Every structure is written in C-alpha cells, then in structure tokens.
Amino acid sequence: MRLGLCCQFAKAPIRFRTATATALRRMDRAARKEKLAALCLANAAALREALAYCTAHGIGDFRVNSRILPLRTHPEMGYAVEELPEAARIVAAFKACGRFAQRHGLRTTFHPDPFVVLNSPDAAVAASAVAELTYQAEVAGWLGADVINVHGGGGYGDKTRALQRLCRRIGQLPRAVRKRLTLENDDRVYRPADLLPVCRATGVPLVYDVHHHRCLPDGRGVEQTTELALQTWDREPLFHVSSPLAGWRGAQPRRHHAYIRARDFPACWLGLAVTVEVEAKAKELALARLGRYLESRVNAAP
Numbered sequence: 001m002r003l004g005l006c007c008q009f010a011k012a013p014i015r016f017r018t019a020t021a022t023a024l025r026r027m028d029r030a031a032r033k034e035k036l037a038a039l040c041l042a043n044a045a046a047l048r049e050a051l052a053y054c055t056a057h058g059i060g061d062f063r064v065n066s067r068i069l070p071l072r073t074h075p076e077m078g079y080a081v082e083e084l085p086e087a088a089r090i091v092a093a094f095k096a097c098g099r100f101a102q103r104h105g106l107r108t109t110f111h112p113d114p115f116v117v118l119n120s121p122d123a124a125v126a127a128s129a130v131a132e133l134t135y136q137a138e139v140a141g142w143l144g145a146d147v148i149n150v151h152g153g154g155g156y157g158d159k160t161r162a163l164q165r166l167c168r169r170i171g172q173l174p175r176a177v178r179k180r181l182t183l184e185n186d187d188r189v190y191r192p193a194d195l196l197p198v199c200r201a202t203g204v205p206l207v208y209d210v211h212h213h214r215c216l217p218d219g220r221g222v223e224q225t226t227e228l229a230l231q232t233w234d235r236e237p238l239f240h241v242s243s244p245l246a247g248w249r250g251a252q253p254r255r256h257h258a259y260i261r262a263r264d265f266p267a268c269w270l271g272l273a274v275t276v277e278v279e280a281k282a283k284e285l286a287l288a289r290l291g292r293y294l295e296s297r298v299n300a301a302p
Contacts (some may be wrong), residue, residue, distance in 0.1 A: 001268070001294070002060025002107065003287050004238075004277035007052075010285050014049045017042050018070045021077045032077070037084040042213035045091035051100050051108075059287055060106055061107040061238075061275045064145065065240040070217050072135045073128070083140075094142040102144055107275055109147035109238065110136045119166035126169060130177075133165075137176040148180040149207050152190035152198070159189070164197055170202045182207045182238065187254045191218035192225045199232040199239070206232045210266055215254050223268045230272075237272075241265055242279040258282040260290045270297060 008016070017039050024032050054062050071077045081087050103106055116129045120262065136148050156162050175183065181198060184207040185192045192206065192213055199206045208229035210222055220228075230237055243261040244253035258281040269276065280286035 001272055002275045003291060003294075004061030004063060004107070004109070005054060005059050005284055005287055006063040006111075006160065006279055007065045008283055009050070009053070010281075010283040012053055013286055014046055014053060016046050016065050016068065016075070018067050020295060021071060021074055024077050025073070033079070033084050036070065036079060036197040037086050037090065040068075040081070040084065040090045041086065041093060042068075043068050044097060044129040047094070047097045048100060049108055051104070053284070054106055055104045057284065057288070058291065059284070060105070061109065061277060062101075063109050063111055063277055064139070066110065066113050066132075066136065066141065067134065068139060073131045075128075081165045091142060094139060096144040107236070108140075108143045108145040109149065109275075109277070110140055110145060111149045112136060114151070116150055118150065119156075119162050121156055121162075121165070122250070130169075130173065133177045134174055137174065137180060140178060140180055146180055146235055147182050147207075148177060149182045149184050149238070151184050151186045152195055155189045159194065163190075163194065167198055169204055170198075170204060176243050184209050184240065185212050185216070187212040187215035189216075191216050192229065193218035193220060196228055199281070200277055203234075204232075205229075205237070207238050207240060209242075211240070211244070211256075211264070213247070222266045226272075230274075236241065237274040239269065239274055239276050240279055241269075241276055256281060259286045262293050265290065265294070270294070275284050 019039060027035060050062055081090060095106050112132055116132050117125055118129050120126045133148060140148060152166060154162060182205045183195050185195055192208060195206055206229045208225060213225060242259060243257040243264040245255040245257045256279055260278060260280055278290060
C-alpha cells in the first residue's frame with residue numbers, strides 16, 4: 001500500500017503560486033504572459049520539491065493541484081502553454097518532474113475542482129468541464145500521471161437520466177482524458193452503488209471514498225464495496241480516506257478532520273496493493289501519523 005498526499009503541505013515550506021484574473025486584467029498582454037510563464041515555472045519547481053519531499057518521507061503518491069498552470073482555462077485569461085514566453089522550458093520542467101517521479105516510483109494524480117461537471121444539462125458547463133479535463137490531461141501526460149478523478153456530478157431531479165448523460169459524455173472525451181478518467185462516489189448525490197454500473201459500462205474505474213460512503217450509504221458494507229471497486233481497475237487502484245471533524249455523531253460529519261482516526265481506516269484495506277490518498281487538513285503530518293499506525297498494525301499481525 002502507498003499513501004498519497006493531496007496538493008499542499010501543512011508545515012513543509014513548499015508552496016504553489018497562483019494569480020487572480022483581476023490582477024492580470026491590470027497588465028498589458030505581454031506583461032500578463034510574462035507573469036503567467038513565471039508562475040508556471042515556479043510551480044514546476046515547487047512540484048519537484050514536493051516530489052522530493054514525498055520520496056524522502058516514504059510518501060508514495062502526490063495529488064497535483066488543479067491550478068498548477070494558473071488560470072489555464074479561464075474564459076477570459078486562459079491561454080495555451082505554447083503562447084507563453086519560455087514555453088519549451090515550462091514543458092521541460094514538468095517533464096523533468098515526471099522523470100523524477102518515475103525514477104523514484106512515485107505516483108501522481110489529479111482531482112479537478114468541483115466546477116468540473118461532465119453530466120450537466122447545460123452544454124456550456126459540460127464544455128467547460130471538458131476543457132478543464134483536457135488541460136489537466138496535458139499536464140498529466142508530461143508527468144506520467146495515470147488518474148484524473150471526478151465526481152459523478154449533479155442529479156438534476158432525475159439521477160437515471162443524469163447518469164445516462166454522464167456515460168454519453170465519457171464516451172465523447174478525448175483519448176488523453178478518457179484513459180486517465182476515474183469516478184468517485186460523493187457524500188450528497190452518487191453512492192458507490194450508483195456509479196459502479198457506469199464504471200462497468202464505460203470501463204472507468206471507481207475511486208472508492210470510504211468517508212463519503214459512510215455519509216451516504218447504499219446498503220453495502222465497506223468490505224463488499226472495496227471488492228467491487230477493485231474489480232473496476234486495470235491499474236493500481238486508488239482509494240480515499242478521511243475522518244469527520246467532530247466524529248460520526250457530531251455536527252456536519254462530511255467535514256474533514258485534521259488527522260485520520262485509526263478506527264476510520266478500513267481493516268480490509270490492510271495488505272492491499274492500492275494507493276490511499278489521505279484527505280486530512282494536517283496534510284503531511286496526518287500521513288506521518290497514519291503511516292506509523294499502519295506500520296504498527298502490520299508489525300502486530302501474527
């Protein structure tokens with residue numbers, strides 16, 4: 001099993017940079033492109049630092065921030081990388097990160113922001129989602145990332161039709177997106193039982209989020225759902241784990257705790273050859289604590 005760190009650090013001095021469209025509007029076109037190029041290069045350097053940190057601390061997976069190329073698909077400030085100064089240097093820097101990850105056995109993944117909704121009945125929203133996925137697939141190609149993970153989307157008053165629309169849109173995606181796409185159950189609309197038929201029909205793997213499943217159950221247990229999720233994968237499976245901020249009896253159990261409570265990590269995951277991304281606010285500190293707990297479980301096994 002490998003544990004995955006999601007996007008940011010709590011204590012390590014590694015930061016990714018971004019910009020606002022408001023700030024860029026104050027610049028002329030040339031200055032704007034210079035600024036964006038500098039941000040892209042800075043983020044490639046930060047990514048290299050992040051991957052080196054993961055290697056040094058036994059972290060096997062890093063989820064790349066969706067804004068690694070700031071404002072890449074913004075409707076007004078968006079750009080193609082080849083339009084930027086030093087475009088070749090930007091691409092080369094990210095490809096170097098990919099070579100580093102491969103050399104050290106690190107996995108990289110992407111998890112687009114919630115506005116990426118493939119099954120929206122609004123064609124403009126769906127088109128925007130495809131544009132965002134296409135951009136992330138471009139960077140994933142540079143890095144050798146094998147996952148771009150999205151939620152099922154909205155129910156829109158008719159989940160059956162919404163899932164049919166999702167299947168159709170998946171079939172229309174560019175190959176670079178399609179071969180990396182995964183679906184994740186959420187805590188408000190789509191349970192594993194809702195998405196597993198889509199996964200089987202489209203060949204898209206299920207990223208099983210056990211916290212979401214506990215918030216939005218579907219009648220199946222964690223063990224059975226784990227096995228069904230594993231069957232959808234044609235590469236190393238990816239799961240998510242997190243703990244509720246105030247416990248399962250507290251208010252708003254959907255909110256994430258800073259750390260993972262030991263009892264929230266499924267016992268049936270122990271010993272599996274999977275990646276488990278840790279969605280906890282303490283980031284690398286939470287991974288270190290969870291890693292120590294898992295190691296103690298393994299050492300205690302007969």
